[in-house]
Amino acid sequence: MSKHVGASTSDLAAAAAEFARSGVAVVKELVPRPVAVYLSSVLSVMHGAGRLTSDRSQVPGAFVTYGDPAFDTLLPLLAGPMSQITGVELWPTYSFARTYLHGQELTKHSDRPSCQYSVTVHLGASDDEAWPIEITDLGGADRSIELAPGDGLAYLGCELTHWRGPCPSQWYSQAFLHYVDRSDRNLVFDGRPSLGRPRPN
Ligand SMILES: [Fe+2]
Numbered sequence: 001m002s003k004h005v006g007a008s009t010s011d012l013a014a015a016a017a018e019f020a021r022s023g024v025a026v027v028k029e030l031v032p033r034p035v036a037v038y039l040s041s042v043l044s045v046m047h048g049a050g051r052l053t054s055d056r057s058q059v060p061g062a063f064v065t066y067g068d069p070a071f072d073t074l075l076p077l078l079a080g081p082m083s084q085i086t087g088v089e090l091w092p093t094y095s096f097a098r099t100y101l102h103g104q105e106l107t108k109h110s111d112r113p114s115c116q117y118s119v120t121v122h123l124g125a126s127d128d129e130a131w132p133i134e135i136t137d138l139g140g141a142d143r144s145i146e147l148a149p150g151d152g153l154a155y156l157g158c159e160l161t162h163w164r165g166p167c168p169s170q171w172y173s174q175a176f177l178h179y180v181d182r183s184d185r186n187l188v189f190d191g192r193p194s195l196g197r198p199r200p201n
Helices: 009-022 033-048 074-086 185-191
Strands: 024-027 063-066 090-101 106-109 117-125 133-136 142-145 152-155 162-164 171-181
Touching: 009 024, 009 074, 024 074, 024 142, 033 063, 033 090, 033 117, 033 171, 074 090, 074 117, 074 152, 074 171, 090 185, 133 152, 171 185
Parallel strands: none
Antiparallel strands: 024 152, 063 090, 090 171, 106 162, 117 152, 117 171, 133 142, 133 162
16 A cells, blocks of 8 residues: 555654654655645535535534545555554544634644544645644644645644644645554444444434
């Protein structure tokens, strides 16, 4: 699978060292940039077709999708690189994608148990305004991390507090891919019978 991923072996090794130290690691072009551009366009088409839902929890009013095949497909494709970065054999749980709108914020939080090992990938935005993700790493340091389209930020979703200030762009799209340790099999696919399905009730 690694041939489908933009990151080089040396980039993944460097990310693994950083992840082991801090629980956070950036990988440039974890997803090849043209694929990120494509997925940003997929979200735009889904939005136009009324196939995104309005986020009622973390970012009220943002447009989101859970478990869509276009995004769940990234889970197995990136499981190998994510296992290299984290040093843990991982199972996919679920994908999520969100288009934030101007002024929307992501309040400080950590993630639910299906998000032990997560990577957030920037897909695209209406402009080049910087909009960093803020995260407190394992050493207690507050980090401010900017991503270009295709870049991934791997992080310990359940352990590390993360947030964003107000979105400066008209729109800004991001994919989230979540994994758990292979020892935690009841969380595989987030309780679904397969990838590509809606969230179970
Ligand atoms: Fe989160």
